[in-house]
Amino acid sequence: MSALPSTDSMQATLDARDAKVRENWVRTMQARIVREELQKCQKAEGINHYQVCHGLAEKYLELLKDAKVQGYRVIDV
Incomplete structure (x- = not known):
């Protein structure tokens, strides 16, 4: 049997995902603001x-x- 990941490692993974998505949204909103000003x-x-x-x-x-905006999972087709 494989060992389950610890709670701390799962929380770190979730925090990293949230940070990545948040950063993508910030960049998208920056582009939107510049577009509106343009x-x-x-x-x-x-x-x-x-x-x-x-x-x-x-x-x-x-x-x-x-x-x-990209999710945390990249799927190559």
């Missing part, structure tokens, strides 16, 4: 938004690279 900037600046909002657009693209 939309406001584009609406306010009109035709000049390409020049004025360029920094926000670059930041949004950078945040999009890892702004996906």
Whole structure:
């Protein structure tokens, strides 16, 4: 028979899972906030938004690279 994991190790695993999911949500929400600010900037600046909002657009693209919420389990299909 295999030994059951201890309560401390199970709690540590659950805490690590929660931390990973929480971190993913934080990154996703950061991207959402930057997207909303970019939309406001584009609406306010009109035709000049390409020049004025360029920094926000670059930041949004950078945040999009890892702004996906993933669970703690990775399943390869």
